Amino acid sequence: MVHTHAPELVRAGHERARTCVCWRAASLDREMSGLAEQTAPSGKSREALRKPAPGRLWPWVKRASWVELGVFSALCFFWLAPGFDQQAMVFGWAHGIGFIALCLLIWIAILRHEAPYTLLAATLTPVGPVGSVVGISVIERKRNNDAG
Numbered sequence: 001m002v003h004t005h006a007p008e009l010v011r012a013g014h015e016r017a018r019t020c021v022c023w024r025a026a027s028l029d030r031e032m033s034g035l036a037e038q039t040a041p042s043g044k045s046r047e048a049l050r051k052p053a054p055g056r057l058w059p060w061v062k063r064a065s066w067v068e069l070g071v072f073s074a075l076c077f078f079w080l081a082p083g084f085d086q087q088a089m090v091f092g093w094a095h096g097i098g099f100i101a102l103c104l105l106i107w108i109a110i111l112r113h114e115a116p117y118t119l120l121a122a123t124l125t126p127v128g129p130v131g132s133v134v135g136i137s138v139i140e141r142k143r144n145n146d147a148g
Contacts, residue, residue, distance in 0.1 A: 057115075072129045106120050
C-alpha cells in the first residue's frame with residue numbers, strides 16, 4: 001500500500017518510510033475515532049444541555065424578584081431624598097442581603113433546570129432586580145409564544 005504522504009521516499013524504495021507512513025496514518029485514524037467518541041454527547045451531557053422548564057422554584061424566583069425590586073425602589077427613594085440616612089442604611093442592608101439571596105435562588109433554579117442562565121445574567125446587570133423582573137417577563141413571554 002503506497003501513501004502519498006511521502007511519495008519521494010516510497011519511490012526511492014525506503015521500506016522504513018513506507019512502514020512509518022502507514023503507522024502514522026493508522027495512528028491518525030485511531031485518534032480521530034477516539035475524538036469522535038469523546039465529542040459524542042453522553043447521557044450526562046444531554047441531561048446538562050436540556051432546556052429549562054419551570055418547576056417548584058420558579059414561583060419563588062418570581063416573588064423574590066418582585067420583593068427585591070420593591071426594596072431596591074425604596075432604597076433609591078430614601079437615598080435620593082434628603083434627611084433619610086437611617087432609612088437609606090436599613091434599606092441598603094436589606095437590598096444587599098436580599099440581592100445575594102435572589103442571586104443564590106436563581107443559581108439553584110438554574111442548576112435544577114428551572115431557569116435559563118440568561119436570567120442570572122439579567123439579574124447581575126447594574127440595575128439588579130429590575131433586570132431579573134424584566135428577564136422573567138421576557139422568559140415567560142417567550143415560553144407562551146413557543147407553547148401557543
